[in-house]
Amino acid sequence: MDAWLSDFIAAEGLPADFADSARAICGPLADRIAARTRAPGFIVGVCGTQASGKSTLTAVLRAMLEARGLAVASLSLDDLYLTHAERETLGREVHPLLVTRGVPGTHDVALGVRILDGLGRPGETLLPAFDKAADDRKPEGVPVAGPVDVILFEGWCVGAVAQADVAAPVNALERDLDPDGRWRTFVNAALAGPYQDLFARIDLLVLLQAPSFEVVLAWRREQEAKLRSRLAHEGGDLKRAMTDDQVADFIAHYERLTRHILAEMPGRADVVVVLDEQRRPKA
Template sequence: MADLTDRGTEVGPGEFAPWPLLTMHLGGHPLDQAQLQQLLAWELANPERAAAWGITPANGPGQLQERLDWLQALAPRHGDLPLPPAPLEQCLPLYWQLWLPLALTLKQARDELNRPLIQGVLGVQGTGKTTLTLILQHLLEGMGYRAVGLSIDDLYKTYRDRQQLVQADPRLRWRGPPGTHDIDLGLTTLAHIRTAAAGEAVALPRFDKSLHGGQGDRSDPEWVRDVDILLFEGWFLGARPIDPSGFDRAPAPILTEADRQFARDMNAQLATYLPLWDCLDRLMVLCPADYRLSKQWRKAAEHQMKALGKDGMSDAIIDEFVDYFWRALHPELFIDSLKRDGEHVDLVVEIDRDRIPRAIYSPALAMI
């Protein structure tokens, strides 16, 4: 969620924007009933987003008042967010449209389950899924809930196992695609999180990408207790196999018959992850409006690292790296199908070039 700006505050002449009202509220001037109704009308004017957050004309005033109260309560903690320094007022569009309603949704889901909630977050490279999970941990802590993060990267097979894997299948020269993870480790971890007694320590796997010259290896686990919400994120987390015929005319960079066979094999490997996905209580898809933005974001991040005097990949290597992942699981095939999957996906957040939400909806409700 880098590059925060006030783009979300732009409106046309005569259009209503809620940000002055929210700023006034933060300044210690509670909204009156007329202003609250004005805010509710603005929310309901985006029916897909309103439905995703469960806002109706009947419950809207109560829902929005709760969000207003939490906005004010959490405002003093804004400076501790894992973000580049920015005034809270500049971040209001993200607080109001995504961060706070999502945190409140998770809080409610945890209360209804009466056990730890496992929330999945799928986000392709560069979408800010890791930053989002850190923000949610911070906000939920302020609400009195213990949230922890786990990445699909933390479930990579050991360095030794991956060396044996690449000998058996040289196409898996980079870690990341289906087949490079320890699914049993993931199943054991999620089961332990879900069933741990009060005060019982649970080991969260951790992976150090700097070991073995950047090849990476498993490191010491992080021990956690009394987890309310586990935020489980990854670039293909929750992705399900598609009809193999979809690869007959696949988009670039799936060009050759060897590319198509690799894509089919990775698609088949996804079936082995389904028991892990079945452990999710909820699944959110965070995706760019155009999947090709992922490559641009990766290049921008590497350029920034080089400007700071750090090592970074060249544009050519980034192209090769990202193309490799697109050959394995192409976003146009897998993400697009998930965005319509009302059975397994609870929430879709589409972001623009500046990572500002441009659409928020629930696939199941969008089909009604």
């Protein structure tokens, strides 16, 4: 095993067999990106459900690209969240569910466009960072000198397209908290509009395809169980971790679009990595 990959696995607390997945996915992908990079600002979109491992794999992919001599910048869709105050305004003026970050309509799309465009040009671009514990954007950003060769842009709905019809609720949250469809209509319209301008900048779209939404829910519960265990070991505040019921309530916000992505995106993504229930690549 490469020393840097071994160190990465140890630092992240990952299983040893993660190295096999990293090589199977990131090695060929890094070769493909390096072969296609002809001008600065080549944008790779990485779409993956919650808890699919996209952030971890993106970090490995970045290391492999840098080992090939490329200048790389990473941007997470999560770091483009609107501030808490901005989402509270949406909650008052449009729908209370928009206070919860995550769905289209809760990101600063214009900021994302400026960042992706700026990283491909000479000069300094400030990358935002979001503090999930505080549920707000951090006041300071991270300066990156451009132009960079490759931009890795990852997020749970990166590259997604709108649905034709959102009238029928898909779960209890939509049925009980959005009975008139105002929230899901707003989300779908945002995805059909400003987000497509952002996603149109993607040169290569990669999908980490989970087996099903039900598996995603199990993955997300596993994440929170690990967090609870770590907090208990460290004497931290257990309220920082969600219970299984809270995870189910939270992920219900993303069920509609997650199911749509898993059904629709495999037919048009440039690269589809089919994952099994242990997040290992099947194909």
